[in-house]
Amino acid sequence: MQLIRRASATEFPPVPTPWTRAQDRARRMPPPVLLIPALAVALLVLSPLVYLLVRATDSGSALPESLFRARTMSVTSNTALLATTVAISASSIAVPLAWLTTRTNLPHRRLWSVLAGLPLVIPSYVGALTIIAALGPRGIVQGWLEGPFGIERLPSIYGFAGSWLALTLFTYPYVYLSVQAAFRGLDPALEEAARCLGMGPTRTFFQAVLPQLRPAIAAGALLSALYAVSDFGVVSLMRYDVFTRAIYIQYQSSFDRSAAAALALVLVTFTIVMVAGEWWMRGRSRHYRVATGAARPQRRHDLGRWKWLGVGYCGAVFTCSVGLPMFVLLYWLMRGASTGDAIHRLFNQAWNSVSLGLAAAVFTVALALPTAILSVRYRGKLTTTLERQAYLGFALPGIAIALAFVYMGARYIPSLYQTVWLLLIGYAVRFLPQALGAERVSLLQISPRIEEASRTLGEGILGTLRRVTTPLATPGLLAGFGLVALTVMKELPLTMMLAPIEFETLATGIWQATQTGAYGRAAAPALILIVVSAAPSLILSQRGFEQTS
């Protein structure tokens, strides 16, 4: 006899039906109103890369030759050296800072946690400038030392040392914010478990905590290395021969465009590999992270007598990365005599910077929107590819985009060449990822159910977009808008190479001052730039980091 026994529904209550993946995948084809603009944007983003590729291979045998010249080799090794050392030193500064500001009873902990992220608002070329002013030949420090000690020469700040110092001081916040977020997401139970298994506090940190932080450290370090490789201002001021500087010199000094394009292509290969590495790291770091919002607050370590050492450390980092540049800039401002003409010019620069930032932000946010909606609401192979593609700008250094658009503009679209439009397009390609990221985050937070509720209440597609989607997405759109506007104002190589002649911004004003050796003249525009971007960019960077990591 067989035994018939069925489990009844009361014994095993099934979970409520979730909105399954199969259902989401089976959504309708993306509407052409969105698909066509998104495709156009993807092509636009791809165009500089394609142009560089064509241009570099154009001259046939010239590419391998120019690539394997001794200079190219030294540029490559310099770039690699700078990227590696910056990543290591930035991490070494950032990890203790993140620990002190999240996991200890450091006095004024919350204040320090904000201050530690502050160097992000100082454009790295401004920072480099102030380092030269302080530590360079006939600089402030030497002036102090000369009288009492008779020291007439400090070790040279130019070249690798200065570039490394400046990039470390102004990019460590990338590691800091990443690691800080990881510290906050850490499950305190793991530490407690380690302690219960007989590990002391030191062993617990190195064996239970640090391994969990590794992906966050790696992701942050890669970001600062990527910044170091893409940066143009610092290495040019420090006269250190890396790709960005070599490209610019090649661009200025010769009519052989293929050589500059070939160098730019190698640089882009470099950065794409790094970005791919960063994605991979971030993907892995998700596996490590425990569910956010741990039920119990984390215990903070009592620093005891070491408290003041911690404060000293935070203070020293802050003094070097924010205090020193601000001091130098203010010093120059006090000493420098500004004429009426200079004030007028300064006002003009500030006006151009702000209006350019706002215009670029509107343009970029608008360009990113179709791709954002498609990738969130019409998820599929095609739309995912479009989204990934739009992120390419992240891996394209400003100098490479600028170079490609200068050539393309002069050759194919002379009507746009030397106009603000070409500059806006360049910005859009470079900063599309920022706008897209912010838009995607805000759209993802709007449940499709809410839009459907509006439909069942008698509102059509456009009415739903107007009455429900837009008001709900506004904070995210504004965040993306602000982020793009602020970054555009600080951007140097794109602005320098693509802006119409006679069109001055704060960034190009600073640059020109450095080129003529009149460093003091850079003080006013630099201070305005820092003040304008300080408060909002701090909020945005901290929020943006929490969202992306």
Next chain:
Amino acid sequence: MVANSPVHETQSGQRTLLCLSVQKRFGDVQVVRDLSLSVVSGQILALLGSSGCGKTTTLRMIAGLEHIDGGCIEVDGELVAGAGIHTAPERRRIGMVFQDYALFPHLTVARNVSFGLERGDNARRRVDEALDLVGLGGFGERLPQDLSGGQQQRVALARALAPKPRVLLMDEPFSNLDPDLRVAVRREVRDILREAKATAVLVTHDQEEALSTADRVALMIDGGIAQTAKPEVLYSRPVSREVASFIGEAYYLPGAANGDIVETEIGKLPLAGPAVGAVDVLLRPEFVRLSSSHEDDCRAAIVTRHEYFGKYHMIGVQLRSGTFIKAMTGPGTHFGVGEFVQVSSTVPLIAFPGLPAQ
């Protein structure tokens, strides 16, 4: 038209919603197959099924949020889906209460409720009416996130009812509530729907919820309707083993039927309907009566399990053939594990054709 079969029993009244052999595929997966159901005016129909059986998809097709791949859907005699027609959700006048309520977080309660109304004094009155109906008068200026789960649920209901929809759809409306709250809210919602004379379809995986809230229950298995009936009928006269096993606990006892009597290893039992040949009779625990016996009785069974639930005992009994059944006995009785008992039934039983021996 819906056939007059045991699966779809006939009903009288104005039919408001009609689905006829509706089909839906997601890729290669047939999620809903040949689904037919009808709801008469003012009635609450529960669409009951386990997770993933296609009930939410059915609801979304009725609302117009999902296109159908075959069949048709009529509301008030008007074709809204099928034969190449797909009326947009905003033009169907079908209200929906979503599982997570989907309240607009940027609008106040009053503005949420007035979302589907034309602007004007009339709208304001209607909002007040709707909020009073759900017992939230005076909550109009609050934001949804300031309300408790149960209150949000009632706002969602008020919002859906405010435009006087032809049919109200509710997707697992109580699943996000605490179990303690659920029973009370369920009763409240039922009363609100009665008062509003709303025609409603309620999707749920909770059979108790379906049986206690709805006028009729449609049991959905594997994308199709297995049986539509009044709750009592569905429970006491299931048309198939699948239905019997889904609703309540079901155990089967093989026997030989002859007319109104079935001969089984525990003796002759009465049948609810005539049958002939090898059958399995459905024994629900509450249909089984136990009485004390002894080992020498060749029909005696042995108690193998005993669980106490306060109001009743649940006794697991193994028959001599090895068949296992359960019996529910009153609080005063006691049968310990290892005791011998005699098994009989308290009501005429339902018989299904016997399964071929394996």
